[in-house]
Amino acid sequence: MTAIVTDRVDEKRRRILIVATSAAGAVAGVGIAAPFVASWFPSARALAAGAPVEVDVSKIEPGQQITVSWRGKPVWILHRTKDMLDRLPANAPLLSDPESKEPQQPKYIKGVDRSIKPEYLVAVGVCTHLGCTPNLKKEVGAASDMGPNWPGGYYCPCHGSRFDLAARVFKGSPAPKNLVIPPYHYASNAVVVVGEDPKGA
DSSP: OOOOOOOOOOHHHHHHHHHHHHHHHHHHHHHHHHHHHHTTSOOHHHHHHHSOEEEEGGGSOTTOEEEEEETTEEEEEEEOOHHHHHHGGGGGGGBSSTTOOSSOSOTTOOTTTTSSSTTEEEEEOOOTTTSOOOEEEOOOGGGSSSOTTOOSEEEOTTTOOEEETTOOBBTTOSOOSOOOOOOEEESSSSEEEETOOGGGO
């Protein structure tokens, strides 16, 4: 008996295989694309890192400084005393940019104290030279380990940059610019919001 060979294709079976293969391919494609598309959007941690930070400044004693984190950077809030503020104008001849003409602060930050409220300095604690964190050296003159003429300020231990208590850079420092003043505003007399311009602008 001779076997009969046929070239006839089972169209029904073929359609089922094509549909099944296409569906499997689509599922695989979505599985691959989903993480890729999701990577375009910032994570919850990234969003939180850039979110504004509220700080109750009423608990900061005169002469005391606290550090908060905003966008992964240290932000100082220094409660300056009257003596600290009174010494700021005398620093002008010693500074590279005493009037803060370089855009290292928002436009609404003006004056020798570089702040909205003179008694509170809000500054990013990152040296403008190579990104180290300067140390607060608020003691002056003989009480300081910075020399008899030290008016109080910040000293960067990495390469010796010096800044006054308004975060302005002293001449002769490796740092080329004053420290950055971040956007901020006061939600109330006691609460400062770092990372957000006035009126949420």
